[in-house]
Each structure stands twice: as C-alpha cells, then as structure tokens.
Amino acid sequence: MQHRSVFFISDGTGITAESVGHLLAHFPTVSFKHIRLPFTDSEQKVEEALVKIAETEKADGVRPIVVMTLVNTDLRDKLKQSNAVHLDVFGSFVDPLAEELQEQPSRTSGIAHSVLGNSYYERIDAINFTLNHDDGMTDFGLSEAQVILVGVSRCGKTPTSLYLAMQFGIKAANYPLIPEDLERGTLPEALKKYPEKLYGLSINPERLHSVRSERRPDSHYASLDNCRHEIRLAEDLMHREGISWIDSTSRSIEELSTIILQKIRVNSNH
C-alpha cells in the first residue's frame, strides 16, 4: 500500500483545506497521514512549515502533498518553494472569483471560520435549540423548529439533528416514537400541531438490533423481534400520517441531512 503525508496549511483554522482533503477518500488504496498546520500566518511560521515538509519528505522517501489556504500572496509564494505537490485552494478559486466579481478579496486570515463568517451566531443558536429539543425533551418552543425528526429510539435522529444545526444552522428538534405511541397508533400529542415540520427516519431491523444491543444487550428493547415490531408500526404510522421518511441504515449523517435539507427547501443567503 502506498503511504503519503498530507499537510493542511492555513493562516486560519485549516478547516476549508481539510474539507478539500475529504477528496482523498477517492484514493482508497493510498494510506494518507494527515498533518495539520493551522494559523500559519507569518514568514517565520511558513519557514517552519518548509522545514517540516522537507523532513517529512526525507522520512517518507516521497514528496508530501500540501493542501493550502493562505490569503497572503507572499506567504503563498514562499510556501510553494517546497518540493511538495501544492493544491492551492486560494489560488485556484479566490483569484478567479476576484476577477469575476471585480472585487479585491479581503486579506483577513481565517475569515471563513471566524465569528464574522457564515452566519456564525445563527449556527450557535441552532445548536443550542437542537440540544434543548433533543429526544422530545420539551414541547416548549417546538413552533420555532424548522424541522422535527421522528422515528424509533436509536435510528439516528440525534446526530442528524446536530449536524443540521452545526453545518447548516437549522433548528432541528427530534422526537422519539415510543412503544406507547406505536401501540396507540397515533403521533405524540405535541407533534400534531406541526405536520409540515415532521420528517421521519427509519432503519433496518437487523441494524437497529445491533445498535440497541450495544447499549442494552439481551433486553426486550434490543431484541430483533421487538425491533422488527417497532419499525413496522412506526412506518405504518408515518405512512398514515403522510410523513415522508428515509432509511438511515447505510446513510451518513451528512447524506441524511442533505436529503432533509432538500425536502425542507432551505435556500438560504449564507
């Protein structure tokens, strides 16, 4: 197996650079070692980075990959003196944008992930809302929710809600469908006012059995029979109530969130 070191070098957090680094997943036969050098925002720090890159090349016997987001063009040019392969995110995208927009880009480092960028406080509010409305914790304030995820216990509602809040600033409540709801065959009372906000998650019974067994092995709750029973009743209920749902079994929280976002049609301005 091929091994490669990848540096993420940024004058800010390096989070944009690392996001681009997700593309490395398209080379599953290569083993990548990630090295983060955030806040590389001075000549001295770039020099230190150059030393590390050179040392790494020597140790690896092959040149490293550098994914870089530096706003300062002098620092960018200096870093590119390394012998690495440079994936220059700023050079590739911000420079052409500046030309298209006929605007000089702000040279403030790290603006993309600062409290100034991307509706930061809206996202923090959404995270707090989501934590306070996890697992049907309270009905108070549900009217503020942009989406309310429903489904049986442990089908993925909580991490999906948090991802929606953290990444997209969506106020996402979640509410479990518990055995009492399922046997009664109706939605929890608190949800009946918000049919347009409801979105369902389901899961395959074998997977649910395995997830629940990690928490409560050998319980009725985790048994395959009970998982099958709960899921069947939950899907029947959602069907009767006209609630769309998606199967979380082999989908990541990123994929689930993206599908839900399409559904609730949020084309925001940020």
Place this chain on the structure above:
Amino acid sequence: MQHRSVFFISDGTGITAESVGHLLAHFPTVSFKHIRLPFTDSEQKVEEALVKIAETEKADGVRPIVVMTLVNTDLRDKLKQSNAVHLDVFGSFVDPLAEELQEQPSRTSGIAHSVLGNSYYERIDAINFTLNHDDGMTDFGLSEAQVILVGVSRCGKTPTSLYLAMQFGIKAANYPLIPEDLERGTLPEALKKYPEKLYGLSINPERLHSVRSERRPDSHYASLDNCRHEIRLAEDLMHREGISWIDSTSRSIEELSTIILQKIRVNSNH
C-alpha cells in the same frame, strides 16, 4: 451591493463544494444567494441544473457562479457548457492528485461524506460520547475522553466539544466549574485523576453577563459582578492547577477546536 447566485452542484451531498464556498466570505461586499443541487448524478439531472442556471442568469441579469464536485468526467463536461463561472473542485484537485499518486480515483459518487469515508463510525462514536459526557453529566467513562474541557457555565464548552467530536472524531467531555468548586478553590474530585486531559475555556465578564442574561435575566447568576467573580476565581484555579486555557469571547467554535486540537497534538491517519 452586488448580488450573485452561487450554485453548489455535486453528485454527492455537496458538502465539500459548500466548504469551498466558505471562501466567499472573503468578498464581504457581495451578497451571495446559495442554491444547493446535491445528488446531481445523471445526465438528466445535469440537464435540469443547466436549465436552472440559465433561468437564474436571466433573473439576476448576471451569470451565476457554480462550485462543482462531480466525479464523472462526462457529466462534468456537460455541466461546464453552462454560461456560469465554473469552480471545478474535482478537476482542480483530484486530477492532479491522480497523476501524482499514479492511481485512478474512485468514481463512486459522494464517497467523501458516505459511511465509507473519513472514519465515519469513529466520528459517530465520538458524538455519542460527547453528548453523554456533556456538562459533567457523568464521571463514568471519563478515562476514555481525549480531552475534558473545563470552565464556568456558558463559556462555550458544549458547542466546542460537539464540534471537536463531529468534525474531528475527538471524544470531548466537558465539565463545569460551579460556584462550589470555585469557592473551595479546587477542581471537582472526578477531574483530579486526569490532569493531562484538562483544557480550559474562559470568557470576558461582559460577554458572559450578556450570554447568561439571555437565559436568566436579572438573576444573581447573570449579574456582571457575579460573572467577574466567577471568572476571576476560575482563572486563578486553572492557573494554580497548571491548566492551559483560551479566551472564547471572540473565537468561533472552529477556531477554539483547532487550537485545542493543536494542544492535544492529534495527527491522525484520517
């Protein structure tokens, strides 16, 4: 103010494309309207995208910007027939990487944010750990934490812990320093075993007063005098215990997490 429409078009979730879109924050004088077209993975869907781009150009009176991550080269070429400015993330980065690595990139759509990519289940485990160890909820399992954030109530511990878990797969517990700890002048008993895991957050008193006042206006808890008192005692305590801390006042959770990550020196292989 200049207005521009930006399309994020991907055969997967579009999350990598949107991350690149964070760079738009470097043009603060332009108002961008975001339009997400995830799961654009067929000729028909690309054709639909082309129609939307053309309609948007007509409505805006100026050509849109397209940030695109498509693995299929035919679909990529087809999309580039639009009159927009194309920022082709795959073409810019994956193609040069393929040449450098001498490997064909996987043509599976959306691999970067699927359950296959980027240590997905490790991140989900970390999110669950972090939720179960929020706000000193339990001492059980603290030995598994990779970091334990400490600080006064409402200084930013919870969202920072969640970001560390969600983005980096770090098991991040957090533990409040409550008035009883502060008056006693010693750490909570449960933390004394883990000095090497502790990391502090602090905040300026005016900001803390404002944050706490949103929750409990006119309380002793939120009063500026009490905020000053708690912060002084907390910083004294952290200083005596040799705990590093950072000021969360004007830092985003991305910036705080990045600084903490540097501190705990996680250079992982994913």
